[in-house]
Every structure is written in structure tokens, then in C-alpha cells.
Amino acid sequence: MAQAKKIALYMLIVFVLYTIIKTPARAADLVQVGFEGISDAAKSVGEFMTELVN
Incomplete structure (x- = not known):
């Protein structure tokens, strides 16, 4: 398996x-x-966390 x-x-x-x-x-x-895509995902996570704190 390792070889594959x-x-x-x-x-x-x-x-x-x-x-x-x-x-x-x-x-x-x-x-x-x-x-x-990575940047957008990070921004979305940041916004989500901000809303959780508020």
C-alpha cells in the first residue's frame, strides 16, 4: 500500500x-x-466566530 x-x-x-x-x-x-478560495473560507470562518461572540 505504501508503494502505491x-x-x-x-x-x-x-x-x-x-x-x-x-x-x-x-x-x-x-x-x-x-x-x-482559501481566503474566502478564512473570512467566512472569521465572520462566523465574530457572530458567535456577539
Whole structure:
């Protein structure tokens, strides 16, 4: 099972590198969308916690 996880991780790394090399603009867009999603989630949690305190 550990061997399968290691192979899957290597495949994921190769795919990410291929995507960055082949289409860097698209890769940058995907990273930006990811960070925007994380930012929105953090803001929502902050608002939720603020409402709980009030």
C-alpha cells in the first residue's frame, strides 16, 4: 500500500510540473483560484466566530 501511495505522489508531481511547463498562465490562474478560495473560507470562518461572540 505504501508503494502505491509513493507512485501516486510521483505521478501527481509529474502532472503538476507538466502543467506548469506546458501552460504556465493556466497554472497561475488555478493557483490564484485556490488561494482566493482559501481566503474566502478564512473570512467566512472569521465572520462566523465574530457572530458567535456577539
